[in-house]
Amino acid sequence: GAGVSQSPSNKVTEKGKDVELRCDPISGHTALYWYRQSLGQGLEFLIYFQGNSAPDKSGLPSDRFSAERTGGSVSTLTIQRTQQEDSAVYLCASSISPGTKRNIQYFGAGTRLSVL
């Protein structure tokens, strides 16, 4: 595909359950980012992957949140023991040239998570 692909597009879960959100970046993009968009907090950075380097996890809100990126491509964001405040749209982005001028991040359509 030409763009960043995220799945599922919508996820409804019960409080306390674990969820996994998937992101497939643009082919050839070495950098991958996760953001969260919620009504109260706006758009927040969660985590950043670049090649084989250790990820920047500085935006993860709690230890219930984790992410991995396998083979430098697909990434999975996992939320354990979901809480109602985790309800938000989770956006994934990728870019081709982090650390350089004009590093454009291209976003997927997001996963809308609803925790009941």
Added chain:
Amino acid sequence: AQKITQTQPGMFVQEKEAVTLDCTYDTSDPSYGLFWYKQPSSGEMIFLIYQGSYDQQNATEGRYSLNFQKARKSANLVISASQLGDSAMYFCAMEYGNKLVFGAGTILRVKS
């Protein structure tokens, strides 16, 4: 720390007219990049335009242009000849390390 301020929660514009969406930023870094994204109701964030702090000219991309005033720390988006399809949320953002810092956004509604 970087901060982006968008003071217009919502804007209306008549179809075919131009509209300016405001963005001010705060940073102590001499080198930085500023971005505008469009988010229609479908939810996807669509990249519109980029302005580098050392760029000599204001950025333009089709009907989008950026009114970059470095001394005032403002990077306003100008949309010319508005179309109904321009109705969306617009976000201003700045690079900060490995991430983008976003403003709160402006909802634009184009009237026919």
